[in-house]
Amino acid sequence: MSTSREDRASNVLWIAEMAARNIQPDIEDVDDPGNAAMLRAWDALTSKIRYLMPRAAASWKPEFQAVLNSSHSMRVEKIAVERKSQLQGFTGVCMACGREERNCRYSIDLAGPFDPWRWLKGADRVSPEYATFINKYEETFSKGFLNCATHRGKLPDVDMGTYVVGETCLRKAKLMYLLQTMVMDRCYAAEREMEAITDEEKHDGNFDGNFELSEQYTVTDEAAADLVQRQDAIELAIADEKRPVPEIETDASFWEVIDEGRNLVSNGDPDRFNQLIRDRAKKMLRGLKRHCSEDERGEDDEEEEGWGSACDDASGEDDDPYHPDERPRSTKRRRTCVVNDAEGDEEEEEEEEEGAQAGAQSGAAGSFSAGTSREQLPRRISSRVPPPSASAMAGMQRAAGNLPSRRATLVSLMELQIRLARQEKHVDAAVCTNAIQTLQELIQRVDELAHSVES
Numbered sequence: 001m002s003t004s005r006e007d008r009a010s011n012v013l014w015i016a017e018m019a020a021r022n023i024q025p026d027i028e029d030v031d032d033p034g035n036a037a038m039l040r041a042w043d044a045l046t047s048k049i050r051y052l053m054p055r056a057a058a059s060w061k062p063e064f065q066a067v068l069n070s071s072h073s074m075r076v077e078k079i080a081v082e083r084k085s086q087l088q089g090f091t092g093v094c095m096a097c098g099r100e101e102r103n104c105r106y107s108i109d110l111a112g113p114f115d116p117w118r119w120l121k122g123a124d125r126v127s128p129e130y131a132t133f134i135n136k137y138e139e140t141f142s143k144g145f146l147n148c149a150t151h152r153g154k155l156p157d158v159d160m161g162t163y164v165v166g167e168t169c170l171r172k173a174k175l176m177y178l179l180q181t182m183v184m185d186r187c188y189a190a191e192r193e194m195e196a197i198t199d200e201e202k203h204d205g206n207f208d209g210n211f212e213l214s215e216q217y218t219v220t221d222e223a224a225a226d227l228v229q230r231q232d233a234i235e236l237a238i239a240d241e242k243r244p245v246p247e248i249e250t251d252a253s254f255w256e257v258i259d260e261g262r263n264l265v266s267n268g269d270p271d272r273f274n275q276l277i278r279d280r281a282k283k284m285l286r287g288l289k290r291h292c293s294e295d296e297r298g299e300d301d302e303e304e305e306g307w308g309s310a311c312d313d314a315s316g317e318d319d320d321p322y323h324p325d326e327r328p329r330s331t332k333r334r335r336t337c338v339v340n341d342a343e344g345d346e347e348e349e350e351e352e353e354e355g356a357q358a359g360a361q362s363g364a365a366g367s368f369s370a371g372t373s374r375e376q377l378p379r380r381i382s383s384r385v386p387p388p389s390a391s392a393m394a395g396m397q398r399a400a401g402n403l404p405s406r407r408a409t410l411v412s413l414m415e416l417q418i419r420l421a422r423q424e425k426h427v428d429a430a431v432c433t434n435a436i437q438t439l440q441e442l443i444q445r446v447d448e449l450a451h452s453v454e455s
């Protein structure tokens, strides 16, 4: 059965809308063809993200990988040379990979906690995950949030500090961030859309306080096409380093609060300010380094579990009980202002530091359609070499000794399926079943073809 990518994207958007509206999808009802299609779309998206994340990673120190993966918010800013070396501790070394670097003029602010893996579980887990996230996120805007700064001279825990990294590490960090927050960002965008619809209906006097349970309000052909395009842009940027990285959406109001906390603690002294955010970054890295080294993983097993599970629960979040129903209707925050960090536009130099950013922020008001802005789309597609196919990439990885043989992969997948079934994770086990059958079919086909060539 073939489903178009736009159909699958629509299903993903519907899952995001349900999360935004606090609706729990009924995934048990497998006889419903619409439901089955939704679950297939979800599996396709999450396997894709899982597949791409290790490919977006650079040879970072595991602790940086862990800090990055623990972030739900990222802000990229252009900084002056002097401030950059102060933030780096005058080492000239990239804080992500530890190598010397000269070219990068951007800093990365990170805030969390976040756990990408929790967002990639079942379609039925998105709604509670989003509720937990948004409740915590909205706390940033609550009255006493900066009490820690005013009373104890301490930055809020969500502030994970500022990192100065080299050009390649910056690019890859952005790609990783885009992948890990993709589902969460869709939910957040859906919530903003629902708010806009509510406001509009209230304004027109049509709103009775209710939405039809099964009606899809934010899922449109246009939104689905946007999502497909955005996924393509990310995937292409991972495969080809010459392609532009899609823009990072930042919530200016969120970072205003974080900056205010930093200002309060540093008492407005710029040197103390820089020292403070550098210390916070170093503390994060130290804490997660300890966490990572406890697992004692080889640095070079980059495939799959290499970086992912080593620092899996780095955020320190346990299985909190979910309280989706307690979620208040959120305030009017926007995670949509786009920082124009001029990736790939190296010609335009330093000067217009503030100007460029302010201009870009005002231009990106339409949250949901932000994905279609011109700069996000790959430019000059036709003149570029197509990205390597999945099979070519797998072949290269296998040749480099990074991927186990096809049959060993099949066997470990079967083992995973059994483990999942034992843990009664039947939906996940069913995903494995499909993957196993597909793999078996492909291996058999390859064998047949090999024999037909030989004979």
Ligand SMILES: [Zn+2]
Residues within 6 Å of the ligand: 094, 095, 096, 097, 098, 099, 101, 165, 166, 168, 169
């Ligand atoms: Zn680096």
